[in-house]
Amino acid sequence: MLFQGLTMEPRTLFDKIWDPHVVKSVEDGPDVLYIDRHYIHEVTSPQAFPGLRQRRIGVFRPEKTTAVADHNIPTTDQHLPIRDAVSRAQVEALADNCRVAGIEYFGIGHHNNGIVHVTGPELGKTLPGMTIVCGDSHTSTHGAFGTIAFGIGTSEVEMVLASQCILQTRPARMRITVNGELSKGVTPKDLILYIISSISTSGAAGYFVEYAGEAIKSLGMEARMTICNMSIEMGARGGLIAPDEITIDYLSRIPSFNRNPEAESLTENWLSLRTDPGAVFDRELEFDASSVPPMITWGTNPGMGMAVDGKIPEADQPGPGGNDSFLKALEYMGFKPGMKLLGHPVDYVFLGSCTNGRIEDLRAFASMVEGRQKAPGVTVLIVPGSQQVARQAEEEGLTEIFKRAGFAMRQPGCSSCLAMNDDKIPPGKYSVSTSNRNFEGRQGPGARTILAGPLAAAAAAVTGRITDPRELIRVCD
Amino acid sequence: MNRRKFTILESTCVPLPLGNVDTDQIIPARFLSATSREGFGKNLFRDWRYDKNGNEIKDFVLNRPEYGGSILVAGSNFGCGSSREHAVWAIADYGFRAVVSDSFADIFRNNALNNGLLPVEIPSGMLSDLTEQIGANPGIIVKIDLERQIISADETGMSVPFAINSFRKQCLLNGLDNVGFLVNMRSRIIEYEKSRGGPG
Structure with missing residues (x-):
């Protein structure tokens, strides 16, 4: 009994990332969770900035937010002004808000522009161990890198802009283990659609999901992003996959990451981010990849x-x-x-x-x-x-x-x-x-x-x- | 910036007993291009409420004169899908102050609480009974007492406790706003950043 305090309880990957990001636990309330990376886009952010102006405060950590225009923009003739006046106003509001606050912004036609959950990882802005939020439910995508990433509403966007934190209740933990190998003609999208159809669109409500097993480990980063992306479609708060050599290999091909002098020591830390053997999940599910059509x-x-x-x-x-x-x-x-x-x-x-x-x-x-x-x-x-x-x-x-x-x-x-x-x-x-x-x-x-x-x-x-x-x-x- | 306080709400109800109502139904994406929080109520449930010519669809519950009030009694997993807070703004702008269900999607629940719209979660059996009773008698008055955490209806004898964490409850009872709470914590957050080796 005496040594009980010295024994480390086995912990899940999720808890290993969540715990060090808790600035304060509110009694019988949510945690104040620190956010490492905040992505914003034109549709769910314009209502967040006026709140800051009313409070007469600026954006607390503008360097931790990255903005793109992606949701309402045309996919032809992007060199021309947006024809739809309301959409144009929304994109212009984003550009203005970013300029005033000093937030990095990739507008239409910029060589870094794209869907926020595609371009963020490509640019090396999503890194293992991070907490990541965006006013978009598919923020779960970034979990592919071993991050806690989830979608938030506009009030929460305002919280992050104002304090780099949000109030969040710790979700329950689920592990989905996928063994075996996907058959020819079957894609990672089929696997996640299969899982969702098995457990229903609300089957993971209240949970944060860790995907594990040999079928997941064998997938490349794009495939992992597809899987984590659709976590929200079974109601999960988010989904994540432990970083491994495949993650590091993806990151090492990103120029900005290679320029980081700490890349090597970071890499070592990231490779140790994994669920301990014996860690307890609130729910465990298993699937066989070879039976997925x-x-x-x-x-x-x-x-x-x-x-x-x-x-x-x-x-x-x-x-x-x-x-x-x-x-x-x-x-x-x-x-x-x-x-x-x-x-x-x-x-x-x-x-x-x-x-x-x-x-x-x-x-x-x-x-x-x-x-x-x-x-x-x-x-x-x-x-x-x-x-x-x-x-x-x-x-x-x-x-x-x-x-x-x-x-x-x-x-x-x-x-x-x-x-x-x-x-x-x-x-x-x-x-x-x-x-x-x-x-x-x-x-x-x-x-x-x-x-x-x-x-x-x-x-x-x-x-x-x-x-x-x-x-x-x-x-x- | 204080919000309207939520203490006791007594109202008739609008029943919408469908499962997995997603936020795309609550407010379709084509109405999200505004830059303010106001005015979304007119497009609440737009494609269930109006046909493609803009005429009311008579049998949709919001268009039925016998139903009204500020409590929406919904089905399971209400508010799933997109994180758009516009869904909550639309429901609140229309005049609802509470949504009753046996389960809510996680992001929707947070968005509701951040806007003073109370999500009341009750057991499935109770929800089915309540929905049925409203169908039989649209005039039933339901009382939601947040302080006591009880939802009740005198006419039917229903009285059911509901859960809410005490922080969220205090915020709603006092009309407190969570952004202000975090802004007041900025010095503590800076301390936290230092403990991690700076904000970078």
Whole structure:
């Protein structure tokens, strides 16, 4: 008993990052949590700055905030002023607020511009062990680097600008272990859609998720970002993956990181950031990667997913109001219980977003469309996640592959993922989308979104139908 | 900057018994381009409330004359999806002061509390009963007593305790604002930064 205090309890990776960031624990209240990196964009920040002005205070640590314009910007003719006056005002407000506060800002057309969750990691601004927030629920993306990263509201953006801290209740801990190996034709997006469809869109509410296991460890950083990105779609506060050699290798290719004289000692610390053996999670789940098929969604939340060649469930859904929500979703989508979607006609395909707008995703899409042609009647939007992704796609010849297959590449932005700009899917049209949400109207009023990975999206783009990407790969072989 | 205090709320209710209502339904993205917090209420549940020509959809609950009041009685996992605080601004701007459910999405709950909109979490069975009772009698007055942490209705005999941490409760009861709380902690935060070797 005497030595009990000397024995270190095994701890989770999450706690190892959270604890040293607690400035103060409020009794029977939230923790005051220090934030290492704050990202802002034009849609959820403009209402935060006036609060500071009313209080007659400045931004507390402007060097810890990075701003991009991404949500509402057009993805064509970015050299011209934004046509929509309200969107233009919002982007201008962001630029003004940043200029006044001394916040680094990457506006439209800047070589560092892009979707905040794509460009931040590319620039080496997301580093292991950090706490990261942004007024955007897909901030969970950055957890791929072994960070505690999560989305916040505008009041919390104001808190961070005012104090570099937020008030946050410590979430419960969940570990999702994925063993085995993904099959050919199955992407990381399919894996996360599979997990979400297994535990539902609220299955991880109240938890912060650590992804572990050999299938996760074998994934590259882009893939890990795709997985962590969609943590919010099962209700999780965020998701993270322990940093390892793959993380360090990614970072070592970023010029700003290599210039950091402390890179070597930092690296050593980061590699020790991991969950101790025997650490206790509030909930543990296990999945087998080899049983994951290419996935699509059939309903109006990301938990309503199935194998691309599967059947929509029958109308006997559990829970209060379960059947009502189920039938409402099917009515919106124009589907019936028990229906198969393989071969169903598709009107639009969207490759892009903070989920699947990275170079790996463009490569996967290109591998499938190379030597094939865009199907007649399908409109395809290929929107790179950042200027860097666009440049890389050009250098690697992907842009040329797209062109030969009949697709044009647009300029970076959030685009059709939330359709705040002109990239809207018309009412009633079917869109196979590599984005993260199939909510009613998400891609435009009345738009019918079928979420999928980049390979299934490419297969739809060249066939004009819901197609099992494995079938096209077999033809290649 | 103090907010309106939340003490006791007595009101009729608006039932919306659908699960997983996401913030894209509460306020669609195309209405997020404003730079102020005001005026979002007119587009609350826009695409469920109005057809594409802007006409009211008669059977949507906000358009039904028998229902009204400042308490929204929702379904499970209310407010999931996007972190947009505009969803809370829209609900509050429309006139709601509390949302009752058996579960809320995490970011939505924080956003609500930061705006003086009270999320009241009650057990699923109680929620189903309450929804049913409101359906049968839209005139039921529900009382939410934050100090005592009890939601009740005299007509039905319902009286259910609900949880809220004491810090959040005090903020709501006194109309205190959390940004001010953190700004007042700046010297402590600077001490913390020094202990980590400076703000850098």
